[in-house]
Amino acid sequence: MDTKQITIDGIDKKILRALTEDARTPILEIARHVGISGAAIHQRLRKLEKSKLLVGSKFIINEKALGYSTLAFVGIYLEQATNNDDVVKALKRIPEVLECHYTTGQFNIFIKLLSRNNAHLMQLLNNDIQTIRGVLRTESLISLDQQIDRQIKI
Amino acid sequence: MDTKQITIDGIDKKILRALTEDARTPILEIARHVGISGAAIHQRLRKLEKSKLLVGSKFIINEKALGYSTLAFVGIYLEQATNNDDVVKALKRIPEVLECHYTTGQFNIFIKLLSRNNAHLMQLLNNDIQTIRGVLRTESLISLDQQIDRQIKI
């Protein structure tokens, strides 16, 4: 085992479930729900943060309300002698690229990207991604509808 | 335009940037940083929530600390006459499935899933996914390393 495991009991799980749904759930509300004091919840939260199991919190923005409605996955083929890190560095400069993975299988790099519409997606592919040095060609999967979006269950 | 656009000025952007990085950033800290009062920040936050641009907040858990270290994308081919919704319903019951998309291209359904290790991934594919009625076959991309993980820039 290369990562340290931490012992989580049922109460920890309930705390995590509440806060992964809504980071602003009041401690006292959780306390009432699980039947222990607020101070105890606070202690456990410190433990969970120290163990690096909790790594932060985020506000979630609705991309559609910002005008981004097209989500796509793009597989990228690279030329043989390409320095992958340079490609990733270039991808980081494209804000629409939300995820980037080195993957097994046919592609060298696999990304998830968010664009305003199909025209914008095409522009991103042609002007920004396929012009990166070393990129041979790309293969796109456009998400027509996302049915599941969640974190791992705890 | 099928989704309402909302006008966001530079101050709104700074607020959003702070809170999408850390949902617990104090309002007064943001206020100091952008040079207006806390009450003003609060008003703007209400506006942003009402406009559905802010849709909540989440604590982020480090899956690796929970023992989940293998991330994979899986393309799913379905039989012709399959009811896609039933397949999605079955996928929802598998907690390791984090995302599920209807996609264009070769696959009918494309999912992202998180497993403890390669053995666990194989078990999920063989025992849980490929046994769903209507699933013909699957094609997996395993993420060896994730280099980018972020929300859209605001």
Added chain:
DNA sequence: AGTGAAACAGTGTTTGG
């Protein structure tokens, strides 16, 4: 309409047991 200072209500945090 939007801002800012002050009062208020509610939370997170610490302490002592």
Added chain:
DNA sequence: CCAAACACTGTTTCACT
């Protein structure tokens, strides 16, 4: 782990520009 005291934040109010 609990209960109470504490410190700080989020929230509202209101006078002002």
